Amino acid sequence: MALRRLGWPVTVPQGVYVPDRVVRIAQEQAGRVLRSAWWRAEVTAALLATWPADPARRTEGEWEALRAALPDGGAVASGVLLARTRQIAAFQARHSRLPADVTECESAPGAGGQVVLAAADRQLATLQRCPEDPFRYAVLTLRMPLRPDPACRADWHPVRIRFRLPPHVPAAAVLRPPTLRVREGRLLLDVPYAQAVLKPERAGHRRAVAFDWGLNTLLTGGTLYLTDEAQPRVVTDARPVYFRATGVLAKADRLRIHAERIGARIDRLRTLITSRQERGMRPDPWLVAKLAALEAERDRVARRRTRLNAALAKAAARFMTDHAIAAGASVIYLEDLRDMQARGKGRTLNTRLSQTVRGAFVTHVRHRAAAHGIAVVIVPPQGTSKHCPRCLTEFRHHKAPNRRAAGWAWATCPNIACGYSTGRDNAAWQRIGARGLTHQHQTRLDRTAGVFVIRSVVEALDRTGTVQHQTRDRTKSGPTNKRPVPGKRRRVPAPPGNRGPTARRGGKRPAGRTPTHPRHRSRRWSRQQGPNAIGTPVRHQPDGARLGAGFHRHAHTTPTRGWPSHSPERSRTRGIAQETQAD
Ligand SMILES: [Zn+2]
Incomplete structure (x- = not known):
């Protein structure tokens, strides 16, 4: 209707009768395309108006100027801005000048049939x-x-x-x-x-699940509660849940590389064909046939990538929603995935999960959660893995619990009174959840994306969001239960010594299973010496899967726990134990 009001008519070819209703459909479609093109034009104009001295790195002042020039009051994901900046920088490198507007950077948008x-x-x-x-x-x-x-x-x-x-x-x-x-x-x-569903509330949540996005583990999350006191505290059971999709991401990576290679070959063939045409010669039919075959292959790979990404986004959305339902939470707190680049989570995740896929993750989880009346709130990502969730001291990041060299994966709190040491992602979800629960009143509805967002962090509120852990009470109150002897242990003495030239030496081997030489291919690695000493696998090993078969064999999650039968705050029974002061 907007086009009609603007007086932009749609012309119908001579002698063809098209009902007014069909014209209206075409106008609606054109309006959608134009709206999105206009938004891209506005963003590009803002970027060009505030073009930085160094496109690879904007200063604080340049970011401020850019945010002021953007449409919608600067509410554009920084990932989008960085991608557009790269697009313009690539144009500048090719033409030694800045583009005039968006029409020089990209071709005209299509309606997509x-x-x-x-x-x-x-x-x-x-x-x-x-x-x-x-x-x-x-x-x-x-x-x-x-x-x-x-x-x-x-x-x-x-x-x-x-x-x-x-x-x-x-x-x-x-x-x-x-x-x-x-x-x-x-x-x-x-x-x-x-269908009729409960309306997700933007605030007033007592129980939440929070998730952090990572490179090795795609999603790490857990449940957090607000206590019923006058000054509510954030408490967690500190039982993390994981969604690991290394196999799927590796597959997506292989497909991306494959698509890039095909693209390069197509470009080369096109150059060969056009150069012959320019010289007035007929293109080699063999090259033309090869080009057609490669283009068909490129389309197939593109479809495969789309399907895989959709499957991943749906599986992740289902995982998050299921855990929220099982925990009885009314809200899911997440970081803005599109801002991840700004946090230096690295190029690797950036190439593995494209902008579109990240958008699909949030769309799917919002959609799925909405069916159960669960709100999805995007939390600002600043410093979520930088500070200790228990005492907010700045973390020291190192490679692994037993490797103190500066690294990425592990975090230890230098505060001696706290001393919390955990995986980086595990700390991050606690900070995300605590930030979400303490900033509930700041939740706004982002009308363009249709999601709840918390736009800014209040320093004082953030400081009140220390997370306390409910840990299982392990104080000894009686003798330890007798543990059953594992059935596989040998009950008879080891065989006597045998000095024959062919037989194995006996009599010295400790009781246990007879070591067998690894027969299966996957066990022939040097770090997996035998069935009694299997190292922790550092790579994803699809169990019984053939290459390229079975999404569910390549994505692993923590099983969803059942509904809690009683509130953990009040419980003093085994399993979910009473609260202890962690700090
Ligand atoms: Zn700490």
């Missing part, structure tokens, strides 16, 4: 559940032209499209007008559906 029926009314399209089998089938009735050049109203006929509903669509859900797309000669329908 789809029909958005959201702007259509009942005269043009109706969607109903099938009367014979309302739970499994639906019927879309749509007026469509019967010939490529419909000349009059009679050429537009209602067409009935009967399709199967996926099993996860609830029986009570209301189906909404779909979006139609054609891919490889098949009609695809994106059918949104509406």
Whole structure:
């Protein structure tokens, strides 16, 4: 409707009859494309107006100037800004000048061959559940032209499209007008559906789950509570949950490298073909055929990457939501993934998870959580892994618990009274959760992204957000229970010495299983000497999976714990034990 109000008409070719409703659909689609192009143009204009002296590193003042020049009051993810900066810098390197605006940096946006029926009314399209089998089938009735050049109203006929509903669509859900797309000669329908859910609250949360994104472990998280005191404290059971997707990320990485190689070969072939054409020669048919084959392969790889990323985003969203439900939490706190670059989490994760995939993660988890009335709140990422969650002293980061050399993975609190030592990600989720719970009243709804965000950190509030750990009470109150002897231990003495030339020497080996030489390929590594001494695997080992088969074999999560039967704050029973003063 915006285009109509602006007086931008849509022209229909001579002699072709197009109903006004179809014109409206085209306008709606064009409006969407133009809106997103306008936003990109505004961002690029702001970047060009405040172009820094060194594009690789903006000073504090240059960031301030850029934020002031941006649309929406500077609420643009810094990852987007850095990507756009690189785009402009690449243009500058090629042409030895800055681009005039966004049109020089990228080609014109396309509409992507789809029909958005959201702007259509009942005269043009109706969607109903099938009367014979309302739970499994639906019927879309749509007026469509019967010939490529419909000349009059009679050429537009209602067409009935009967399709199967996926099993996860609830029986009570209301189906909404779909979006139609054609891919490889098949009609695809994106059918949104509406169902009544609890409205997620932006504040007033007592129990939360928080997650941190990492490189080795994709997600690390846990549950945090606010106590019922006048001055509520943040308490955690300090039982972290993990989502490891090393195998999937490695696969995504291989596909990315493969796609880049194909892209380079396509570019080279195109140069060869065009150079011959420029000289007035016919291109080599063999090269043309090869180019076509490579382009088909590139499309296949692109689709595979899209599917893999979607599967990863959905699995991660499900993992986070399931843990939130199991913990009885009403909110999930996350960092803004798009800002991760600014935190120096490294280029590796940046290349592994593209901007789009990161956006998909947040979209999926928000969507999934919303169905259970759980809010998803994005927390500012500043310094979440820098400070100790228990006492807020600055951490010392080193390589591993037993390696004191400066590194990345492990964090130890230098405060002697605290002395907390843990993995970097494990500390970070506690800080994220504590920050979210103490800054609840600052939660705002970001209208462009549709997510709850906390935009700024109040120093004083952050200081009150120290996390106390509820640890299991391990004080001794009686004799230790007798432990059963493991069944595999040998009950008979070791065999006597045998001095034969071929037999193994006996009599000296400690009781235990007979060491066997590793037969399986995966055990032939030097650090895994045998079944009695298996080192901790440092690499992902798909269990029983063939290469490229089975997403679930390459992504591992901590199992979801059941619903807590009683509140841990009050509990003095075994399992969930009473609170202890950690600091
Ligand atoms: Zn500490």
